[in-house]
Amino acid sequence: MTGSDEDDRGYASPPCFMHELDPACAGLVTNAKQEADVKRWRKAERERLIAARLGLSSDTRRTYGDRIVEALRELIGNPAGIVVSAYWPFRGEPDLRGLFEEVDAGGGRGALRIVVERGRPLIFRTWGKGEPLERGVWNIPVPAGGEEVVPDIVISPVVGFDPSCYRLGYGGGFFDRTLAALPKRPRVLGVGYALQAIPTIYPQPHDIPMDVVVTEEGVVTPVKRPAD
Numbered sequence: 001m002t003g004s005d006e007d008d009r010g011y012a013s014p015p016c017f018m019h020e021l022d023p024a025c026a027g028l029v030t031n032a033k034q035e036a037d038v039k040r041w042r043k044a045e046r047e048r049l050i051a052a053r054l055g056l057s058s059d060t061r062r063t064y065g066d067r068i069v070e071a072l073r074e075l076i077g078n079p080a081g082i083v084v085s086a087y088w089p090f091r092g093e094p095d096l097r098g099l100f101e102e103v104d105a106g107g108g109r110g111a112l113r114i115v116v117e118r119g120r121p122l123i124f125r126t127w128g129k130g131e132p133l134e135r136g137v138w139n140i141p142v143p144a145g146g147e148e149v150v151p152d153i154v155i156s157p158v159v160g161f162d163p164s165c166y167r168l169g170y171g172g173g174f175f176d177r178t179l180a181a182l183p184k185r186p187r188v189l190g191v192g193y194a195l196q197a198i199p200t201i202y203p204q205p206h207d208i209p210m211d212v213v214v215t216e217e218g219v220v221t222p223v224k225r226p227a228d
């Protein structure tokens, strides 16, 4: 159909009406793309960092884990009357299980985290050395009994961390959902090896920074962020 109005306009594609959109809505389009980019980047970065961690020999991981426990002992201080949530290590995470005995001996309570369901916050149940465990989601051992508690201190293993102490985890969103849902914000002590330090995790609105991160090299405190 030559000579139609269409041809006379001379455009190769329909005009863009983006400028007529509500700017907030146009922003959503950009944010959705950014979010997808960050998700893709995080997935690749998790794989790289977990592989690097598993690349450490078990002897090295044990030595580093012992140093991390020493620093945590200082940070926790007197555990009398408080609930400290540690974790059951997997995929090469530092093994801090000795802390459960120390916390109990000092008059505190140790607790383990439990995945109730994907997309839901974690819950915490008390656990002490020798008490029964059962297999939870992803086969992570969880207390078979114990009492549901709100921890005063949460020791959180990282896959990666940045200078602002933002945490990259396994991608379930459990950490941030749990902190957002707790009735009282606990002290959050991240733990990892120094090789898990990255320049940024590209923090998203849901990401909540940790108070400190402990590695075999010492304690990282967050650099001030512009919003502070």
Ligand SMILES: Nc1nc2c(c(=O)[nH]1)N(C=O)[C@@H](CNc1ccc(C(=O)N[C@@H](CCC(=O)O)C(=O)O)cc1)CN2
Pocket: 087, 088, 089, 090, 093, 113, 114, 115, 122, 138, 140, 157, 169, 170, 171, 172, 173, 174, 175
């Ligand atoms: N030792 C330990 N226990 C813990 C945690 C932890 O970080 N370390 N978690 C701390 O919060 C929770 C478990 N978090 C997990 C989250 C995701 C996957 C996981 O395997 N995810 C999928 C991919 C998910 C995705 O990208 O959508 C996978 O790797 O195949 C495993 C554990 C509770 N218990």
Ligand SMILES: Nc1ncnc2c1ncn2[C@@H]1O[C@H](COP(=O)(O)OP(=O)(O)OP(=O)(O)O)[C@@H](O)[C@H]1O
Pocket: 042, 167, 168, 169, 170, 171, 172, 173, 174, 175, 176, 177, 180, 206, 207
């Ligand atoms: N408070 C929240 N409310 C709703 N969704 C959330 C919340 N926190 C995280 N998510 C969602 O969970 C997904 C994974 O988040 P993120 O990449 O921060 O996981 P992660 O911190 O690496 O994982 P994990 O905490 O399980 O170790 C994201 O798509 C995010 O939108």
